[in-house]
Amino acid sequence: MPFLGHIWILLVNLVVWGGLIALVVWAILRLTRRGADNALGILKERFARGEIDQQEYEQRKKALEGP
16 A cells, blocks of 8 residues: 555556646747737837838848748
8 A cells, every 4th residue: 555655646646747847848939929929019019110121020020930
């Protein structure tokens, strides 16, 4: 019986640590994507207000989206 207790503790630890790692990875990916989306949103707003022309908009959009 003690052996089953050890397996149970091991499984609980794996689930908890796996969940924490997954949460951290998810948060990092979400925050980095949000920054790029926010920058693109600002760029679209500037283009819509006429602060930049289409050529500058396209150049900056390409730079934000990457290769």
